[in-house]
Amino acid sequence: MASNDPKKNGGFFASIASSLSNFGSAMTKSVNGLLGYEGLEVINPEGGTEDGEEEARKGRWKQEDRDSYWKMMQKYIGSDVTSMVTLPVLIFEPMSMLQRMSEVMEYSYLLDLADECEDPYMRLVYASSWFISVYYCFERPWKPFNPILGETYEMVNHGGITFIAEQVSHHPPIGAAHAENEHFTYDLTSKVKTKFLGNSVDVYPVGRTRLTLKRDGVVLELVPPPTKVHNLIFGRTWIDSPGEMILTNLTTGDKVVLYFQPCGWFGAGRYEVDGYVYNSNEEPKMLMTGKWNEYMSYQPCDLEGEPLPGAELKEVWRIAKVPENDKFQYTYFAHKLNSLDTAPKKLLASDSRLRPDRYALEQGDLSKAGLEKSSLEERQRAEKRNREAKGHQFTPRWFDQTNDISPTPWGDLEVYSYNGKYTEHRAAVDSSNSDEVTDIRSTEFNPWQYENQAAA
Template sequence: MKTTTRILQVNENDQEEEELKAILTAPLSLDTESVNGSTNLLHRIFSLLKNLPPIFNIPKSQLQCYGESVYSVNNDILSRCANGETPLERFTSVVAWSISTLRPLMFGVAPFNPILGETHHVSRGNLNVLLEQVSHHPPVSALHATNEKENIEMTWCQYAIPKFNGASIETRVLGKRQLKLLNHGETYVMNSPNLVIKFLPVPDVEWLGNVTIRCQESGLEAELCFKGKSFLGRHSNYRSIRGKIISLSKMETIYEINGHWDRNVTVKDTSNGKVTVIYSAKDVISALKTPIVKDAKGLWASESAVVWANVNEGILNKSWDKANDAKTSIEERERELARSRKSKGEAWVPKHFVLSDCKETGEWDWEVKPKNTKVDDETETVVNDQEELRAILTAPLCLDTESVNGSPNLLHRIFSLLKNVRPGSDLTRFTLPPIFNIPKSQLQCYGESVYSVNNDILSRCAIGETPLERFTSVVAWSISTLRPLMFGVAPFNPILGETHHVSRGNLNVLLEQVSHHPPVSALHATNEKDNIEMTWCQYAIPKFNGASIETRVLGKRQLKLLNHGETYVMNSPNLVIKFLPVPDVEWLGNVTIRCQESGLEAELCFKGKSFLGRHSNYRSIRGKIISLSKMETIYEINGHWDRNVTVKDTSNGKVTVIYSAKDVISALKTPIVKDAKGLWASESAVVWANVNEGILNKSWDKANDAKTSIEEKERELARSRKSKGEAWVPKHFVLSDCKETGEWDWEVKPKNTKVPPAPIVVPL
């Protein structure tokens, strides 16, 4: 369920009006898992392929990969195509050359998406190759290659259409590929097999499907079928090719094609049964050499190896923060250029190709035509006198790619995606793509744990007749702040100064993000009727522990029952994201609740499933309430925080239910906007409205663009403050740090003694 509110609000300077939109979604509750179901994590991971964090990238652009498939070879198989004496000999060589353009790919990593206008210009002997990214939406790459000595010309137009098919992603690689042997007046037209990323039963990347190669002048055609492992993992067809070369005029098979594209491919003459090896992968695409920069002054600023140099360097050195910052900088610049062109009404035009679309076979097809008839040697490019350009070139993808690089540890990369795998480093700078987000901010989640309840358990704390009764109610209330979380998704990281202001009955709650690095959230809540005040300071420190990420939730939590002069101080359990053996999210660890005035203390231990998956302790609580003055246990606490929790009186053995999750955090109502004009622009539901809308509608591109826009705006504000020497100051809290228990601890103090009623309310 969601609620949407649009209003016109006058800004602080009363100079102009802006339309504010608030998107509020159902709070996390006991029903979260059953209502939302198990999130399809694989499907979300698949979507990352559109815009991967650097830890999932290989250090090269997709444009370079296209180019490498043409120029990175050990055997000049392309020249053999031109030197064949007969049309059949040349055609067979073209088939072999086409097979050589396939390279083994690694599961779990992918090249960068090229930026608009990116180029890649490389020479190998007499072959000069030029590529340009001629369109961004849709992503279309163009290639032009010439060999003047052999009188060969090649043009490719390549673009991909991915489709999710349950346990795999199948990417159709479309676009016209032409190879011209000009000395013989022959043009060969061919297509590409599909790229299939398989996740089950064994993760892998395969080239699959049918390829047709046709030469109209010679009347010859090849039909190739690329196969892979069966679902049961049988390897007999792994990377295999079956096919034939036929005469179109006689409609008869001349050669039968058989083999494996990563090993050997043979043709069998149907007239005499003779078998000939036409392609050896080991000879052609093994031990390939890394390109070098021969003429540094001839590099273009648009060259792939220049554009991605800093990102490549970060990846190669495993400096993921550096790589991420460099990649973000490139993407920000591209978006700014796109906005600038749009505001001026300008259309981007490719420099080296003419791009056109034509309707073919029921789909929009793209075609490119080189602006020049030949590709110059790469050393003859224009000199850039304005700045020193740096290019980072890496080894081409080849037959040895898998053995040299090994199988990438995908789980390790996913762990890093969720936060970071290096203990002690800044784990807050990486943000998840929206497909991994739930439609709410972490600030809202903190607030929901206080105001989203069905039973006014907080008021019970204030009306207890004895200190022990009140203390027991506070223990129950503290347990109610825990909510079940879903594996594979997380809320947004709040932006600096973001607020969340909600009322439930007499309880008014205000939160503010008072620091971004480190991320510190502050909460102040007051209930004037029951004379209750609450202040929280919350921040998280995640740590990677092999098969899990354990996040310590730090910060002082105080609950004041002012009518009784009692202050309760408590902490939070740790949040643990487990990947093995069964993915899950659990609240684990020890919690202490103490009231100095009454001399009572509770010690709680939150437990989870064992490594073997036993459920006896799943979401369980064990603990006790003790008298600090007498040092004796008054109550023993037992139960499960997502079911019932009881206390057992040690003096008489009486057992009492103090908390029922079903009564308190089940079937929670979605907040609504009661006073639209009272909304602040900093309100979480306003800040993330467009992102939330995209997520709820599964419009991932819209959600991603909206989230990127927010992050860009925040970075720009941070740069502006830095350039002016200004420090950001919270609006509703005073933030201070103090050294306690060997760590820097943060403390917040509300600027106002009470929280006013909010424009957003929880229906009673």
């Protein structure tokens, strides 16, 4: 079972873990053959074995691409590769990392239940299950697009939620998000650090995630476990997050400590999560158990952590049905995030849905997607030169950098807070008489603060 030691680091790291997973998957299916490991037997965490030469033949990379990318990655061993590496578009999915950040909202009904709940321990059962629900999308191997500085993503029409995310820093990459409905507010400053180890990479969550339940003003803070991406070069790439997830009620001192089991031989223990809800005296009150890719259950327990006599183990969350044989392994909710189903009446010009590279990839045009991606990255570099030449600093539109520095075991975090301006903007747009709806195909993506790139 999990220990009950508190920690002080937090954040959200789904996007970087998925990004590195897919990069490793593409290299895995090519480098075995490239380096002469024909006939290599690979044991994967799902059980069974695979022939390394056969895996190499399945790769999507050309021989010259394999060679150049392997040589490139060698020099990064021991380094933080969060924003160093430019990758080809063939391993991307048609979604940005800001959209990935919004996927945690799929099961937001759990937070509505938490806010309405009278039992303080059941409140934490609901909230912690909500945080666990997003781990299912971590298995998706495709890499989301890195957001352009100033890029945004908006989401409405789901559980009464208004969600806004913005890329507030490029080096280091930092995204900020705010979500709200009648039951809760959710605030996130997302930053990660990585350590590339050759055949694996460690991912450290240097971020802060806070959730406020409105009825009683309860403030919860999340501390996720670190992540390890295995078999970047040899074997089948897979992700594990062994360690503790801690959700603390900053108002009362109650907390949840859930232990993510490490994956053992032939997949033993993979996905399994168990732990307790503790009161402020660190006495167990609820036992929780399940699998982070499938379901979570709870059961009242005694001070020894044993189930109370006659108490039933009840399910609190289960993964929704997902599409079969989906090209990008999307959930139904992920598909909605890319559509106008979750868009407000008129999108910001900086919204991720409007990215030309994302849209081209969604339409299956990899060549155009690659060209558009390179063009956006070059414009971003040009804007930076222009901004620095004028002696200006980038200023986020919807979030403000605070003086709050959150310490973590892996470095300090610059905390960004929602400034409320998006709420005012959205209210003004929604109250207008205009019925204008954004056309993704014809609306220009525009996150830029400095339009005259040629002057740089």
